[in-house]
Amino acid sequence: MFRFIVRRLLQMVLAFFGTTLIVYALMFAGQGDPIQALAGERPVTAAQRAYLTEKYHLDATGVGGFFYRYFDYISNLLRGDLGESLTGRSIGDILAAAWPVTIKLALIAIAVAVIFGVTAGVLAGIRRGSIFDNATLLLTLLVLGIPTIVLAPLAQYFLGVKWQVFPPTAGADPGFGALLLPGIVLGSLSLATALRLTRTSVAENLRADYVRTARSKGLPSRRVVSVHVLRNSLIPVITFLGVEVGNLMSGAIITEGVFNIPGVGFNLFRGIRTEDGPLVVGIVSVLVVVYLVANLVVDILYAVLDPRIRYE
Amino acid sequence: MSDFETVAASENQAARRGPSGEPGTPNQVGQPRKPRSLTGDAWRDLRRKPIFWISLILVLLVTAMAAVPGLFTSNNPTDCALSRQHAAPSGGAIFGYDFQGCDTYARAVYGARASLLVGALSALLTGAIALLVGMLAGYFGGWVDAVLSRVIDVVLGIPLLLAAIVLLKRVGSDSATVRVGAVIFVLAVLGWTTAARVVRSSVITAREQDYVAAARMLGAGDGRIMWRHILPNALAPAIVVLTIALGSFIAAEATLSFLGIGLQEPTISWGIDINNGRVHMRESATPLVVPSAFLALTVLAFIMLGDAIRDAFDPKLR
Numbered sequence: 001m002f003r004f005i006v007r008r009l010l011q012m013v014l015a016f017f018g019t020t021l022i023v024y025a026l027m028f029a030g031q032g033d034p035i036q037a038l039a040g041e042r043p044v045t046a047a048q049r050a051y052l053t054e055k056y057h058l059d060a061t062g063v064g065g066f067f068y069r070y071f072d073y074i075s076n077l078l079r080g081d082l083g084e085s086l087t088g089r090s091i092g093d094i095l096a097a098a099w100p101v102t103i104k105l106a107l108i109a110i111a112v113a114v115i116f117g118v119t120a121g122v123l124a125g126i127r128r129g130s131i132f133d134n135a136t137l138l139l140t141l142l143v144l145g146i147p148t149i150v151l152a153p154l155a156q157y158f159l160g161v162k163w164q165v166f167p168p169t170a171g172a173d174p175g176f177g178a179l180l181l182p183g184i185v186l187g188s189l190s191l192a193t194a195l196r197l198t199r200t201s202v203a204e205n206l207r208a209d210y211v212r213t214a215r216s217k218g219l220p221s222r223r224v225v226s227v228h229v230l231r232n233s234l235i236p237v238i239t240f241l242g243v244e245v246g247n248l249m250s251g252a253i254i255t256e257g258v259f260n261i262p263g264v265g266f267n268l269f270r271g272i273r274t275e276d277g278p279l280v281v282g283i284v285s286v287l288v289v290v291y292l293v294a295n296l297v298v299d300i301l302y303a304v305l306d307p308r309i310r311y312e
Numbered sequence: 313m314s315d316f317e318t319v320a321a322s323e324n325q326a327a328r329r330g331p332s333g334e335p336g337t338p339n340q341v342g343q344p345r346k347p348r349s350l351t352g353d354a355w356r357d358l359r360r361k362p363i364f365w366i367s368l369i370l371v372l373l374v375t376a377m378a379a380v381p382g383l384f385t386s387n388n389p390t391d392c393a394l395s396r397q398h399a400a401p402s403g404g405a406i407f408g409y410d411f412q413g414c415d416t417y418a419r420a421v422y423g424a425r426a427s428l429l430v431g432a433l434s435a436l437l438t439g440a441i442a443l444l445v446g447m448l449a450g451y452f453g454g455w456v457d458a459v460l461s462r463v464i465d466v467v468l469g470i471p472l473l474l475a476a477i478v479l480l481k482r483v484g485s486d487s488a489t490v491r492v493g494a495v496i497f498v499l500a501v502l503g504w505t506t507a508a509r510v511v512r513s514s515v516i517t518a519r520e521q522d523y524v525a526a527a528r529m530l531g532a533g534d535g536r537i538m539w540r541h542i543l544p545n546a547l548a549p550a551i552v553v554l555t556i557a558l559g560s561f562i563a564a565e566a567t568l569s570f571l572g573i574g575l576q577e578p579t580i581s582w583g584i585d586i587n588n589g590r591v592h593m594r595e596s597a598t599p600l601v602v603p604s605a606f607l608a609l610t611v612l613a614f615i616m617l618g619d620a621i622r623d624a625f626d627p628k629l630r
Contacts, residue, residue, distance in 0.1 A: 015466055023478050141619070145612035147563035149570045149583060150604040153590040157597055253473060254567065258590065272477060272571055280481065284474050291471050 005300060012296050019288050020077070023281060024070050042275065077289075082282040085271070091282035094267055101174065102263035105256070106248040108176075108183030110241060113190035118237060121198025125233070126225065128203050136199070140192035148185070152258040155185050169260040182259040186252055190244045197240055201233040208232075239302045246294025249287065354624035364620040370613035374606075377424040387418040389580055398596040410585075410599035411592045420606045423582045426575055427610065430495055431562040435554045437500035438507055438561075442550060443543070445504070446511025450546075451519060451538055457512075468505045472564065475502055480573045488579045495574050499561050507553045511546045518545040552622045559614030566607050582607040 035044055035052050044052075076083065082091035124133040159181060160168030170178035205211065206229060214224045249264065256262075257269035264283060271279035358364045377384055387404045396413035405415040449460040476498050483494045518524065519542065527537050568574030569583030577584060582603040589600030 011465075018466060019470060022475075141616065142612065145559070145615045146608045147566060147611060149563075149567050149586055150608045153586060153593070153600055154604055156590075157593050157600060161594060162597075247471075254570070257571075268477075269571070272481070272573060277481075280477065284478055287474055288471070291474075 001303065004303060008296060008299055012292055015292055016289065017074075019292075020074060020285060021070060023284055023288065024073055025066075077285055082286065083278055085279040085282075086274075086276045091279060094279070095264060095283070095286060098262060098264045098267050101179075101261060102249060102252060102256070102265065104176075105179050105183055105186060105252060105261060105263060106245060108179055109187030109190060109248055110245060112184050112187035113194045113241065113244070117191040117194030118198050118234070121195040121237075122202055122225075122230065122233075124195070125199040125202025126206070128199075133199070136195060140195050143188050143192040148189070148254045151188065152182075152185050152255050155181060156258055170262075171260070172262055174261060179261065182255050182261055185259075186248060186255045190241070190248070193244075194237055194240060197237050198233060201236055202229055205229045205233050235302075235305050238305065239298050242298035242301055243294065246291050246298075249290050249294070350625065354621070357624040358620060361620055361624075363616055364624075367613040367616040367620065370609055371617055374424050374610050374613065375428065377421055378428040379425075381418075381422045381425065384421045385415070385418040387415040389414060389418040389422040390578065391415070398592075398599075407598045407602050408596070411588065411595070416599050416602050419580055419585055420582070420603050422580045423585060423603060423606065424610070426492065426579055426581045427562045427565060427607070430492060430499070430565040430575075431558045431614075434496045434499040434503065434561045434565075435558040437496060438504045438557060439550060439554050441500060441504040442507035442511050442554075443546065446508040446550075447515055447538055447542065447546065449508070450512040450515025451534070451542065453516075460508075461512075464505045464508055467502065470502060472502050473567070476564070476568055477571070477573060480568065486576060488575070491575055491579070495565055495568060499564055503557060503561065503564075507550055507557065510553050511550050514546045514549050515542055518542045548625065552618055552625060554618075555621065556615055556618035559611045559618065562614065563607070563611045 035049055080092060082095070084090055085094065120136055124130075124136045127133055156168055159165045166181035167178050170182070211224060211228055214228050215221075219228075252261075252263060252265035253269050254265075256265035260266070264287070268280065268283045268287075270276075271283065385404055392412045392414035394413050396409045397411060399409040399413070401408045405417055407416040407420075410416050410419070445460055445464070449457040479498045479501075480494060483491065485491070524537060524541055527541050532540075565574055566581065566583035566586070569576075569581040570587045572587070574583060575581045585603040586600060586607065589597075589603065593600045
């Protein structure tokens with residue numbers, strides 16, 4: 001177990017340097033004028049140019065210069081100093097204000113996925129082949145097949161604008177009510193996957209030897225399902241939801257952009273729209289780290305939860 | 313398991329009834345039945361599924377739309393006049409006009425081309441990378457497999473949307489061809505891993521078969537064995553994965569265009585139109601709903617088609 005964790009950590013460090021190097025090389029270095037690339041289509045004044053040249057050590061050239069600037073960027077990233085956006089706000093401050101909102105949204109989405117996905121998945125797994133099972137399979141296929149850029153604006157239009165069941169957009173500092181509809185939209189994809197995973201794993205475990213033993217010992221069916229089957233079936237679901245937490249933190253770009261929720265994804269959405277290079281790089285770097293750490297935690301969790309799995 | 317038993321039972325009944333299904337020919341029980349191949353079995357299975365037919369018809373319809381949009385609408389999608397802003401349906405414009413005064417339906421029809429082009433070409437490129445990497449890793453094993461599998465692990469760990477944002481922001485040119493090419497390249501470079509794993513595992517299975525050993529004993533080289541004997545076996549599962557991937561590539565292209573970093577106007581894309589329709593949805597919802605419906609149905613059709621074919625080809629699921 002210890003060896004596995006160490007190896008996994010080393011792998012993560014490698015992946016971290018690999019991804020940040022790619023992000024950095026693509027955004028700042030390479031051909032052309034990096035300052036113009038940073039500013040996008042907008043003109044750069046001489047003062048801005050001089051400021052950026054000094055700040056990013058652009059006067060050093062060659063491969064050495066590139067790595068010098070890369071390690072500059074890495075050490076700033078590790079110290080938590082993400083620099084400033086083109087509008088002059090500290091990216092660290094922007095993210096500090098955005099994280100609580102994004103976490104709240106991700107928690108609502110996960111709650112939706114757990115409450116509806118796991119319950120329906122257990123029912124479908126027990127009654128495999130029934131009408132309920134087939135209906136949920138078809139429904140989840142629909143949800144998995146419809147892209148978020150269709151689901152989010154349509155939900156916003158029909159439920160928010162036309163029938164006015166939910167508030168159509170969230171403003172600054174949104175409450176639970178304003179985040180409910182975006183949370184459901186965001187969670188629907190995880191819901192569908194969680195449902196399918198639970199269903200397959202419950203159906204599989206129902207045929208296991210230990211279930212037959214429990215039944216033949218005379219245990220009531222309810223106890224067999226709720227204690228014996230469920231506990232073993234939820235292992236893959238829990239790990240999946242762990243990965244999803246990481247995904248939801250970074251994957252809420254569309255949902256947050258559509259519903260006007262001032263979270264991390266929304267700031268990234270705005271950064272892309274306004275061609276704010278430093279903001280995009282700063283947020284993407286942080287999100288990549290979040291994603292890598294979430295994957296690491298889930299992998300370790302997997303090994304802890306399921307003793308049948310050995311990573312050697 | 314019970315599904316498998318029912319199928320097996322009904323096949324036994326069919327065999328007892330004879331090849332033409334006519335009862336009353338009792339002496340035919342011992343007669344050998346013509347063996348059906350896996351493909352034949354799969355086709356029999358597919359023919360009975362309504363989902364397969366619905367998605368196949370949708371796929372053919374949208375392909376026709378991409379090839380000859382003139383068949384479906386006689387209006388020009390770039391013929392826009394602000395005087396018709398959000399105007400009611402008239403003439404050929406069965407869904408009315410959008411904010412810019414363009415025919416909503418014509419734009420949705422013409423949008424099929426960019427989506428299918430990007431989807432199909434990135435699926436082809438993905439298939440090429442996946443076949444190459446999967447074949448090399450699966451056939452040679454050892455350190456080649458170890459290195460390539462780690463590469464797959466790393467690429468699989470990169471979040472697609474974030475990486476695509478970084479890569480596409482790098483494209484400075486606004487030319488339509490360059491942007492289409494860039495989106496195809498980005499989707500293929502980030503999306504080949506699942507298919508490569510599928511190819512690798514089917515190559516490993518095929519490598520141990522007797523006919524491969526026979527070919528080797530007859531003196532066939534590695535290249536010939538891979539090309540003539542292993543590739544045909546690795547192809548079928550790869551095609552199924554790629555059909556599903558095609559659907560998700562279309563969705564990814566629309567998402568990137570929606571964000572403003574994929575295709576750009578004047579290219580007609582569903583993602584761009586959905587974003588434009590979203591902004592003005594309080595005035596008129598059809599410019600949002602129509603391209604959304606086209607995109608959702610197309611993506612669904614490809615995913616359901618791939619799903620149905622995979623189920624039919626997987627004997628374990630029967």
